[in-house]
Amino acid sequence: MSFRDTLDFLLYDWLNVETLTARERFADHSRETFTSVFDTCERIAREKFVPFNRLADTEEPHFDGERVVQPQAAHDAAKAFVESGMLAAAQDAEMGGMQLPCVIEMAANSFFSKASIGLGGGAMLTSGNANLLMAHGTEAQKDVFAKNEFSGRFFGTMCLSEPQAGSSLSDIVTRAVPDGEGAGSDPLGPRYRLRGNKMWISNGEHELAENIVHLVLAKIPGSDGQLVPGTKGISLFIVPKKLVDTDGALTGERNDVALAGLNHKLGYRGIPNTLLNFGEGKYPVRGGAGAIGYLVGRPGDGLRNMFHMMNEARIGVGLGATMLGYAGFEASLDYARQRPQGRPVAVGGKDASRPQVPIVQHADVRRMLLAQKAYCEGAMALALQCAHLVDEHHTGDAAAAAEAGLLLDMLTPIAKSWPSEWCLEANSLAIQVLGGYGYTRDYPVEQYWRDNRLNMIHEGTHGIQGLDLLGRKVVMDGGRGFALLASRVEATIARAKARPALAPFAESLAGTWAALAKATQAAWSTGVPEEALANATPYLQAFGHTALAWVWLDVALTAHAAPDSDTARGLRQAAQFFFRYELPKVPAWLAVVESRDDTCRQMQEAWF
Missing domain, CATH: 1.10.540.10 (Acyl-CoA dehydrogenase/oxidase, N-terminal domain)
Structure with missing residues (x-):
């Protein structure tokens, strides 16, 4: 297949x-x-x-x-x-x-x-x-x-983080002030002058397109000249690398956006990652100091608007992580089929006179290959399911669209975080299948691992996704999203119980989901966020594995009903692997969540 x-x-x-x-x-x-x-x-x-x-x-x-x-x-x-x-x-x-x-x-x-x-x-x-x-x-x-980006004349970026703020967007200090008396009447939107520094900007400087459209988060000072603390004061601006007229033609004037340096990364090197200076005078723009930017939406709505791009990007990051895992899986499978080494285990010991066999015939190699398959194909199913929910959210009837939006809220942290952790593990297993060769640059699997390691970090680290899931998503609207997801999981379980081959897996998922719901309630039982969220990352891992078990059970239902083929048989076997090897990991993660374990919270800095 x-x-x-x-x-x-x-x-x-x-x-x-x-x-x-x-x-x-x-x-x-x-x-x-x-x-x-x-x-x-x-x-x-x-x-x-x-x-x-x-x-x-x-x-x-x-x-x-x-x-x-x-x-x-x-x-x-x-x-x-x-x-x-x-x-x-x-x-x-x-x-x-x-x-x-x-x-x-x-x-x-x-x-x-x-x-x-x-x-x-x-x-x-x-x-x-x-x-x-x-x-x-x-x-x-x-x-x-937008139209020139869709045509490829312009390329785009998102500029959120700053050297002193990182993921803490409430602490950004890039400033945006109105650009003179005519600022509010510019055809391209209210015009501002921006000054500040942005870090970790992928594709922030290059020569692949005529222009670069930076979407920049910045704060508009209050009447006292001070920046509003927190995220409520953040606004969103279009800051083009080169200034344009109202027809999109380049005016010939460079905006005051300057490359301050390139970040030299472990992997993912094909795309430049930059530190950018806005409005520091390297490319002075006539009429004032600072880089020219155009307000998108209303003042103070910047973070809410930017999340439109960030949420879409998080599903994209998850799918990218999945494909890097899949590339490693294919490479290690191809190697395992061709690499002769060792002989089958037999009663009385191995017969050294017999020819060596391809390593794919060894049970432990098959374990590593099957784990990769379960991680990568499960992650691919999850990403495609989320993309399908996007279509439902935008083109379904009112009720279906509302439910799809709620399910996306619940699943997006998982769609980003789970593939970025477990398809990275798939890459690690691919290296292991190749043994010493896998650790050399003669084979591509080491690069896949290096490229994939970024995905646990960008577009929101694991810790941030865990806080978002346990701190916001499962409790929002009185737990409506969690309840809706539960109803979908329960429906799949009910269908699977009717199939003898899948009934044991359905029972396992039912028990795990009940444990997840119990741990969720226990985490918040004291109402103290510090206690509830101390183990948000183990919660994210437990939730992710449970969600993937649901996805695999649903896929297995289709695979069992489909005409027999290598594809259907392979998916059924991967589902079985997930339930027998992976789902049993969940109780250990939930144990620290349910007990609100304080081991990490009580650790003192000096003790390290």
Whole structure:
């Protein structure tokens, strides 16, 4: 079986995405058009991305004093991606889009992530940036900035973190002040001057497009000139690298956005990661000091608006982590099938006179391969399910859309965090399958691990996702989201109990879900956030494994009902592995949550 076989099974047999074509927005599509999109993306990924994945790692971007230099392969890959139309794949036809469902768009992008995530990462940022502007920007901002991003003339970034603030966005100090008397009448939106520094900006400086559209979080000072503390004072601004007119044409004037340095990363090297200075005078703009920025939405709504991009990016990060895990799985499986070593265990000992066998025949190697398969294909199912919920949220009837939005709130922390932890573990197992060779640069699995290690950090670390899940999502609206997810899990359990082969797994999931619900309640039983949230990360891990058990049980139901094939048999076996090897890990994580264990909270700094 192949990756494409598994993808098709999950899309068409499990999620039944062909039914989306009955909706007005997707009426021009069919399985044939979806297949054509996948064929195109798979071909471009194979020709323009795969051969240069190692090159993007070894010839990482560097600054020559004037510009960021990247290998020609990076330019060719970006050009091919733009020409594919995938930047605007989900957009209206009037915006140059294909009106593809989100689930098809994300599935198509998975080919690029698997081929070379470093070469393809900028595209995700650009489409996410433009999608945010489509949701919250003015008509002029959509026409001038978003439309040019969808066409590939401009690329986009998101600028949140600062050197002194990191993930603590309430502590950002980038300032934005109105740009003179005519600031409020600019056709591109209320015009401001920004000054400050932003850190960890992927694709913050490059030569792959005519312009770079930075979406920047900054604070507007109050009447006393002071910044409002906390997140309520944060606003969102469009700050282009090069200034444009109302038709989107470059004016020839550089905005005061300057590269302060490049971050030299463990992996994910194909995309430049930057420190940017805004408004520090390197490129003075006529009429005042500071970088020119245009307000998006209302003052003070910056963080809420930015979450439109961040939530979409979190699902994308999870899918990217999944594809890196899958690439390692494929590489280690191919190696295990070809590498002869050892002989089968037999009564009376091994017969040294017999020829060696491929290592795939050894039970422990199969364990490591099966674990990779369970992690990566389970994570892929989860990501596609979330993308399908995005389609339901935007095109379903009112009731279905509301439920989809609530389920997305619950599952997004898992869709980001679970693949980034367990598909990284898959990469580690891929190295182990190759043994000493896996630890060398002669094989790609070590690079996949290095590339994937970023995914537990960016777009919200594990700790942040855990705090979001236990501190906000499971208790919001009196636990409505948790209750809705519980009803979906219970429905799957009920269906599985009717199948003798799956009934034991259904019982296991029922017991684990009950334990999760009990631990959730116990964590908050004292009403003291410090006690409840001290073990938010083990809670995230327990919740994630439980959610993946639900996904695997649902996939297994389809696999058992499908015609027998290697794909269906492989999915059934992966589901069995997950229930027998992985789900039993949950009680240990829940134990510290339920007891509100204070081991970590009581540890004193001096004791380290």
